[in-house]
Amino acid sequence: MTRVLILSDSHGLTEELVEIKERHTVDYMIHCGDSELEMDAPEMERFYMVGGNTDMDNRFPEELTLTFNGLTFFIAHGHRHNVKGNIMTIAYRAEEENARVICFGHTHLAGAEKLGSQLLINPGSIRLPRNRSEKTYAIMEWESSEEIEVTFYTVSGEVVQDLTYRVSL
Numbered sequence: 001m002t003r004v005l006i007l008s009d010s011h012g013l014t015e016e017l018v019e020i021k022e023r024h025t026v027d028y029m030i031h032c033g034d035s036e037l038e039m040d041a042p043e044m045e046r047f048y049m050v051g052g053n054t055d056m057d058n059r060f061p062e063e064l065t066l067t068f069n070g071l072t073f074f075i076a077h078g079h080r081h082n083v084k085g086n087i088m089t090i091a092y093r094a095e096e097e098n099a100r101v102i103c104f105g106h107t108h109l110a111g112a113e114k115l116g117s118q119l120l121i122n123p124g125s126i127r128l129p130r131n132r133s134e135k136t137y138a139i140m141e142w143e144s145s146e147e148i149e150v151t152f153y154t155v156s157g158e159v160v161q162d163l164t165y166r167v168s169l
Contacts, residue, residue: 001141001142001143002027002028002068002069002071002141002142002143003024003025003026003027003028003139003140003141004026004027004028004029004030004068004073004139004140004141005020005021005024005026005028005029005030005137005138005139006029006030006032006103006121006123006137006138006139006140007020007029007030007031007032007123007126007137007138008031008032008033008034008052008077008103008104008105008106008122008123008124008125008137009032009033009034009052009105009106009108009124009125009126009127009128010031010034010035010036010037010125010126010127011034011035011036011054011125011127011128012035012036012037012127013126013127014037014041014043016126016127016155017035017043017044017126018043020126020137020155020157021046023157024139026139027068027069028048028066028068029046029047029048030047030048030049030073030075030103031044031047031048031049031050032050032052032075032076032077032078032103032104032105032106032122032123033049033050033051033052033053033055033060033076033077033078033079033105033106034052034053034054034055034077034105034106035049035052035055036054036055036056037057038057039057039059039060048064048066048075050062050063050064050075050076050077051077052077052079052105052106053077053079053106062076062077062080063075063076063093064076065097065099069142070145071100071101071142071145071169072097072098072099072100072101073099073100073101073102073103074090074093074094074097074099074101074102074103075102075103075104076090076093076102076103076104077104077105077106078090078104078105078106078107078122079106081093081104083104083106083107083122084106084107087115087120090102090104090120091115091116091118091120094118095118099118100117100118100119100145100169101118101119101121101140101169102118102119102120102121103121103122103123104120104121104122105122105123105125107122107130108124108125108128108129108130109122109124109130109131110122110123110124110125110129110132110134110136110138110152110160110163111124111163111165112138112150112163112165112167113165114167114169117169118169119148119150119167119169121138121140121150123136123137123138123152124136124137124138124152126155134152134154134155134160135154135155136152136153136154136155136160136163137152137153137155138150138151138152138153139151139153145168145169146168146169147166147168148166148167148168148169149164149165149166150164150165150166150167151163151164152164
């Protein structure tokens with residue numbers, strides 16, 4: 001079982017990042033931008049990270065393409081892909097990278113959805129959620145691309161049942 005922790009839009013929070021990292025045993029961790037921390041801040045240790053529109057450290061890459069246990073991930077904050085308007089631009093960009101999983105933030109709207117052969121995951125925000133009260137992050141788990149589960153958690157570690165998403169790619 002491969003487990004990836006995905007979060008975004010922490011906007012300066014530090015204690016919460018440490019608590020979330022300590023709470024879960026995962027293989028990989030992704031931060032989709034707007035941490036507002038330096039790239040080498042101790043709280044960002046072990047995260048694959050991209051820069052968002054409020055990140056001032058210019059060492060953050062704008063996007064990453066990584067493969068974990070046979071699945072290719074495209075990671076971007078989303079502000080340069082107009083994700084507040086629609087998700088097609090980021091989906092097309094991920095397709096150019098042959099990515100099946102797209103992780104992004106920027107909208108602060110938690111959710112996961114399948115679009116064609118791609119899985120899009122926005123973990124929401126652990127600081128400033130939109131359209132719901134819970135401050136959220138996500139964990140994606142899979143053994144094969146036929147059985148993927150994305151579970152959303154509140155910043156305090158409670159499962160957000162209505163956001164749980166199961167899919168096969």
